Amino acid sequence: xxxxxxxxxxxxxxxxxxxxxxxxxxxxxxxxxxxxxxxxxxxxxxxxxxxxxxxxxxxxxxxxxxxxxxxxxxxxxxxxxxxxxxxxxxxxxxxxxxxxxxxxxxxxxxxxxxxxxxxxxxxxxxxxxxxxxxxxxxxxxxxxxxxxxxxxxxxxxxxxxxxxxxxxxxxxxxxxxxxxxxxxxxxxxxxxxxxxxxxxxxx
Amino acid sequence: xxxxxxxxxxxxxxxxxxxxxxxxxxxxxxxxxxxxxxxxxxxxxxxxxxxxxxxxxxxxxxxxxxxxxxxxxxxxxxxxxxxxxxxxxxxxxxxxxxxxxxxxxxxxxxxxxxxxxxxxxxxxxxxxxxxxxxxxxxxxxxxxxxxxxxxxxxxxxxxxxxxxxxxxxxxxxxxxxxxxxxxxxxxxxxxxxxxxxxxxxxxxxxxxxxxxxxxxxxxxxxxxxxxxxxxxxxxxxxxxxxxxxxxxxxxxxxxxxxxxxxxxxxxxxxxxxxxxxxxxxxxxxxxxxxxxxxxxxxxxxxxxxxxxxxxxxxxxxxxxxxxxxxxxxxxxxxxxxxxxxxxxxxxxxxxxxxxxxxxxxxxxxxxxxxxxxxxxxxxxxxxxxxxxxxxxxxxxxxxxxxxxxxxxxxxxxxxxxxxxxxxxxxxxxxxxxxxxxxxxxxxxxxxxxxxxxxxxxxxxxxxxxxxxxxxxxxxxxxxxxxxxxxxxxxxxxxxxxxxxxxxxxxxxxxxxxxxxxxxxxxxxxxxxxxxxxxxxxxxxxxxxxxxxxxxxxxxxxxxxxxxxxxxxxxxxxxxxxxxxxxxxxxxxxxxxxxxxxx
Numbered sequence: 001x002x003x004x005x006x007x008x009x010x011x012x013x014x015x016x017x018x019x020x021x022x023x024x025x026x027x028x029x030x031x032x033x034x035x036x037x038x039x040x041x042x043x044x045x046x047x048x049x050x051x052x053x054x055x056x057x058x059x060x061x062x063x064x065x066x067x068x069x070x071x072x073x074x075x076x077x078x079x080x081x082x083x084x085x086x087x088x089x090x091x092x093x094x095x096x097x098x099x100x101x102x103x104x105x106x107x108x109x110x111x112x113x114x115x116x117x118x119x120x121x122x123x124x125x126x127x128x129x130x131x132x133x134x135x136x137x138x139x140x141x142x143x144x145x146x147x148x149x150x151x152x153x154x155x156x157x158x159x160x161x162x163x164x165x166x167x168x169x170x171x172x173x174x175x176x177x178x179x180x181x182x183x184x185x186x187x188x189x190x191x192x193x194x195x196x197x198x199x200x201x202x203x
Numbered sequence: 204x205x206x207x208x209x210x211x212x213x214x215x216x217x218x219x220x221x222x223x224x225x226x227x228x229x230x231x232x233x234x235x236x237x238x239x240x241x242x243x244x245x246x247x248x249x250x251x252x253x254x255x256x257x258x259x260x261x262x263x264x265x266x267x268x269x270x271x272x273x274x275x276x277x278x279x280x281x282x283x284x285x286x287x288x289x290x291x292x293x294x295x296x297x298x299x300x301x302x303x304x305x306x307x308x309x310x311x312x313x314x315x316x317x318x319x320x321x322x323x324x325x326x327x328x329x330x331x332x333x334x335x336x337x338x339x340x341x342x343x344x345x346x347x348x349x350x351x352x353x354x355x356x357x358x359x360x361x362x363x364x365x366x367x368x369x370x371x372x373x374x375x376x377x378x379x380x381x382x383x384x385x386x387x388x389x390x391x392x393x394x395x396x397x398x399x400x401x402x403x404x405x406x407x408x409x410x411x412x413x414x415x416x417x418x419x420x421x422x423x424x425x426x427x428x429x430x431x432x433x434x435x436x437x438x439x440x441x442x443x444x445x446x447x448x449x450x451x452x453x454x455x456x457x458x459x460x461x462x463x464x465x466x467x468x469x470x471x472x473x474x475x476x477x478x479x480x481x482x483x484x485x486x487x488x489x490x491x492x493x494x495x496x497x498x499x500x501x502x503x504x505x506x507x508x509x510x511x512x513x514x515x516x517x518x519x520x521x522x523x524x525x526x527x528x529x530x531x532x533x534x535x536x537x538x539x540x541x542x543x544x545x546x547x548x549x550x551x552x553x554x555x556x557x558x559x560x561x562x563x564x565x566x567x568x569x570x571x572x573x574x575x576x577x578x579x580x581x582x583x584x585x586x587x588x589x590x591x592x593x594x595x596x597x598x599x600x601x602x603x604x605x606x607x608x609x610x611x612x613x614x615x616x617x618x619x620x621x622x623x624x625x626x627x628x629x630x631x632x633x634x635x636x637x638x639x640x641x642x643x644x645x646x647x648x649x650x651x652x653x654x655x656x657x658x659x660x661x662x663x664x665x666x667x668x669x670x671x672x673x674x675x676x677x678x679x680x681x682x683x684x685x686x687x688x689x690x691x692x693x694x695x696x697x698x699x700x701x702x703x704x705x706x707x708x709x710x711x712x713x714x715x716x717x718x719x720x721x722x723x724x725x726x727x728x729x730x731x732x733x734x735x736x737x738x739x740x741x742x743x744x745x746x747x748x749x750x751x752x753x754x755x756x757x758x759x760x761x762x763x764x765x766x767x768x769x770x771x772x773x774x775x776x777x778x779x780x781x782x783x784x785x786x787x788x789x790x791x792x793x794x795x796x797x798x799x800x801x
Binding site: 023024026035037038043044049052053133138140 | 408
């Protein structure tokens with residue numbers, strides 16, 4: 001019972017010395033994994049809807065609907081991959097205490113996210129001009145709903161990354177858990193994009 | 204070893220001073236106990252609202268076209284108190300939605316999940332207290348959206364609680380009310396998901412030292428499995444609601460078909476898939492917490508360890524897994540491939556095996572126990588009865604050849620009211636009467652509660668039994684005036700009797716309302732003391748009633764399972780017939796420890 005007072009301090013020091021996550025940090029990671037699993041089910045249901053509509057449709061794309069571009073979204077896949085890499089570097093630099101480098105990498109990740117959104121905007125504009133409208137049947141509905149819902153996630157992620165970069169640069173900044181959790185979210189959004197690109201644009 | 208584990212737990216959950224300002228303490232609270240109470244109140248208020256709507260439906264089936272007494276002039280002034288067809292549609296739609304999403308869910312999952320999980324596993328709070336607070340406030344927003352929908356121009360949603368398109372699209376329900384309700388479903392889904400992430404993480408990460416999975420009280424098993432189902436399947440409902448909102452407001456065509464869609468269109472059946480992929484797990488989301496609560500309560504009030512604890516846990520896990528594989532039995536009549544239909548039928552009927560294991564374990568626990576018929580025990584046994592009836596009628600519906608005839612009849616309504624309504628409600632009442640002393644630190648009036656129980660048991664059986672009977676005789680569900688069909692006219696008497704049983708049932712609920720309000724606000728309510736039921740789990744044995752802000756002064760070291768009752772060795776050592784989960788028995792307690800593992 002005497003250890004009750006001093007035990008925790010020793011444990012905490014040991015944990016920080018080894019760079020291992022503390023109990024609270026592990027709890028946060030577990031929570032984030034469950035949350036992302038939950039969110040993955042949301043996207044899975046959207047993909048399921050797409051698959052079912054496509055399976056029921058006599059031809060896909062329906063006659064008269066323009067084919068979707070492949071190259072520009074492909075480039076976007078590279079952009080979001082690169083931004084994930086930048087975030088990985090940012091997290092690593094932050095863990096080593098190199099604040100300027102970490103802030104730079106996170107900002108780069110956010111900027112690449114913005115590039116992604118811009119390119120996606122170009123794709124939308126092109127499809128719209130070619131006559132593909134959300135109200136023009138299930139083909140357009142699926143395309144706009146899935147990409148727009150994903151883009152909202154990109155927007156949320158890039159705003160968070162930008163805010164984190166600013167806070168890392170400004171002062172004592174956020175804890176490393178916060179940085180890592182947003183990084184996990186960002187990788188998740190990137191992974192969803194890969195599935196989306198394969199399913200909506202390529203298949 | 205064990206002191207290190209306790210030290211580690213203490214270090215990761217330090218005691219924070221309780222907030223002092225009123226707002227932080229009672230309104231924007233991050234304390235799981237306050238949030239649990241908030242869910243309880245908001246759920247009970249909506250339970251009363253949903254019950255009132257049910258009375259209107261019953262009035263319509265007993266005396267169609269006659270003005271509703273008392274309530275009619277108040278809420279149906281324009282029509283002189285008569286329920287019109289459109290109003291009737293909105294009444295049964297909002298009744299279902301309110302009961303399921305905004306009454307039973309907050310009480311069973313929001314209140315018990317929040318209040319009990321940290322206390323029963325020996326934690327100081329949830330894993331993410333702020334997320335917990337957001338979960339409640341998001342839920343409140345969804346309730347406000349429901350209320351707002353009642354005041355829109357064309358009235359609230361009217362497409363049934365399942366919200367099937369094309370009726371739920373702009374073609375069938377052009378009003379703002381339907382949009383608000385679909386938005387409310389989405390928002391409450393977000394709230395449920397936040398809660399679920401919190402519960403699952405809390406049980407995985409914050410169990411007190413020594414609280415192994417096989418020492419968890421069954422209540423926690425039920426709530427945890429529920430949270431897992433919620434985390435996985437509520438997002439599917441979220442995506443269905445999202446696509447429906449897009450269809451309604453942004454012109455997409457996921458669910459529109461035929462003349463409403465210009466270019467081929469989407470598929471209304473798609474919505475049914477999404478809805479029931481969520482909807483069938485939802486049935487178990489609503490009953491698993493009740494199962495867990497009943498499992499613990501029958502053990503406590505029979506003063507016996509739960510019979511085959513591991514079997515019950517295993518059966519509940521199997522039900523959880525199977526519940527995700529049976530949703531097609533809601534869609535036998537959609538033109539589904541017969542082979543697929545048979546697969547769904549097989550899994551559906553298979554669920555009855557683990558369900559029976561759970562129920563038989565309750566019976567075996569009660570068998571030759573020394574029974575104490577306090578109100579929680581009455582409710583627990585009542586749950587076993589109504590759920591049994593509901594489960595057995597489910598076999599008919601799970602079988603394709605019978606379902607062809609019974610589909611969309613009142614038989615379905617009776618079946619799911621016995622399981623989801625009566626089963627969940629009885630489970631919730633078991634929990635409320637059992638944990639009320641812990642939640643509010645006071646005792647309920649036992650005599651009023653018993654009267655309430657018997658009134659409810661008798662009349663709820665009559666009401667839902669009446670539904671089963673008229674359904675078996677061929678009355679379809681949701682009919683505005685069933686008696687416009689010649690073959691249903693003979694059922695007028697039965698419908699009327701059922702309605703009168705429902706009115707008595709509703710009136711009987713005020714016995715509970717009265718005893719509840721009296722105990723919470725009354726001056727003369729008896730203080731509960733820390734452990735009024737003389738039971739074993741941590742919330743009763745290791746802390747006061749109500750527990751302090753930080754729950755436990757010291758995080759308990761759990762040494763035995765949750766049902767250490769009537770152990771002769773414990774009685775020799777302590778003179779009591781129970782031993783707390785973290786209680787150190789005099790003389791080291793080695794023998795009792797050995798007896799009580801698991």
